[in-house]
Amino acid sequence: MSHKRVTKRKAIFAAGGVAALGAAAILLPQANASQDGGSGDTASVKTLKAGNASDLASQLQKMLGDSFAGSYYDTAGKQLVVNVANVSGDQGNVIAQAERAGAKVREVENSAAELKAAAQTLKTRATIAGTSWAVDPKTNKIRVTADSTVTGGKWNRIESTVKSLGSGMATIQKSAGVLKPLVSGGDAIFGGGARCSLGFNVTAGDGSPAFLTAGHCGVAAKQWSDTQNGQPIATVDQATFPGDGDFALVKYDDANTKAPSDVNTGQQTVAISQAADATVGTQVFRMGSTTGLHDGQVLGLDATVNYPEGTVTGLIQTNVCAEPGDSGGSLFTQDGQAVGLTSGGSGDCTAGGETFFQPVTTALAAVGATLGDGGAGNAGGAGAGAGAGGGAVDANGDGIDDQTGEPVQGAGGAGAGAGGGAVDANGDGIDDQTGEPVQGAGGAAGNGADGGQNQSGSGNNQSGDGSNQSGGGQNQSGNGQADGSGVTESR
16 A cells, blocks of 8 residues: 555645745755865864764764763764863873764863763653743753743743753743643544654564654554544554653554655655664754644753653754644655654744654664664664774774774775675775765675674675675665655655
8 A cells, every 4th residue: 555645735835934945945955065174263173064073973982981961963064072071091092083083072061971960850840730841951941841831830840850950951941832742633643632743764674664753742642644534554562652752653454555765745755764863962853743843953862851741861962843733744855865754843834833753763772673675773773793904993992093092994805795785995985086975885895703682794784885785885775775665745
C-alpha cells in the first residue's frame, strides 16, 4: 500500500503563509561547502557544517570526559564551540588536542555535573505543570520557562527554587502561551478523534514498515488512518508518554506499504539520509500537518517539560513555532538529517513561543527501529570496527591521533568492508572540492581480518562496511541514501 499525499496540503500552506514559503526557500540547494580555515580566534578553529560539527562534538565529549560542559554551533562563524570546566593538570593538554581537532574551546564556570545536579533540584522541588527547563550551553546555565498558568504560589515556588541554585546557575522567564502537547482533532493522521503528524518512516526490528510519531499520539489511539474517518492503515506497536521521552512506533497494517525516505514540504521533497543528534545553535526545519514548514534554532538539550499529563525528560528545546496537530511531525536539517519529533510547546506560529522535540536517535534506539533500510548511523560511514585498518580509530582506540590531536579520518586496509564505505582519497568522507559528504563506496574491499566488531571486519554487520551488507553507506547500492527508505512524508 502506497502512502497517500494529504489532499489538504495546499490549503495548509496557504494558511501557513509567508513563513512557510521562506523556510522552503532556505531549503533549496545552496553553495555552502565546508572548509578548513582560520576564521576563529585561533588559526586551528575550523569552519564546519552543522552536521560535521555535531560529529566532532560527540568525539570531543568522549575525549574531554568530566571537563566537557556542553557545546554549541556558532552559526555566524560556522564553528563548534566547546565548553570546558574544572580544568587542571593534564586536562590542559586535552584542551589543546580539542583545539587542534578544530573546535573553539572556552572555559566556563558550571560543569556538566553541576548543571545536572541543579536540574535534579528543579525536578525535586519544582515539578509544576506548565514549567520546563533545559541546559543552554551558550550561557552555561539552565534555561527555566514558566507558562501563563504558573501564577501565585506556583510562580513563587519555581522562582525561589531557581534562586536557591545560586547566582549564575539558571535563568527564568515567563511565556505568554500555555505549555501542552500539540495534538488536536482535525487532519493529517487520525486516531480516536485526535489528529497528529507523521514523523519519519522507519523499518521496525522485525523488518516491517512503520513510522515514528509522538508518544502522546500513540497513547491517545491504537489505530491510525491517513484520512479523517477513514479506514485504519497502521497500529501502534510501542508508545512512551509521559516519562523518558515522547515517541511511538506505529506499524503499517499492510506489510507491502512503501515508506519513502523523505519529507514532503509541499514546496520540495527533502531526502533523509540518517538520524543525528541535535546541536545547540544549529538551524532546523519542522514540518507539521497544521502549519506546514517552519524553521528556527536549537536552544537547549536534555530538556524536562512538565505537561499537564505528566513530566517528559530528554527533549530538545527550539524556537521553531508549532500548533495543535503538528505533534509527531518531523524536525530535520537542511542536509537531510532526521533530528526530532514534535512533542509540544506554547504559543503559535503568529506570536511564536517555545517548542520541544523528542530526539530521533533516542526513539530509534528505544523501539529497535532504523530509518528505512539504512539504519541510524552516518550515511556512507567508514565502518565502526576497532581492529587493524577497520575503522576510524588509532592505536589506543579513542579515534584521536595522539600526535596531532586530530580525529582519525576514515578506514583503510584489511577489514574496510566490501566497497569501503563512503570515503574519499584522504579518508574523511568529505569531497575536497565541494565540501559535501562523499556518496557511495570507494576503495578496495577489505578482507575483514581482525577488522572490527564482527565476522568480516570493520563494520557493524556481516559485510564490515559501515551500516549494512553492501559496504557503500546505508543501503544496498552504496550511495549512502538509504534507497527510498528513511523518512516521511509528514502528515
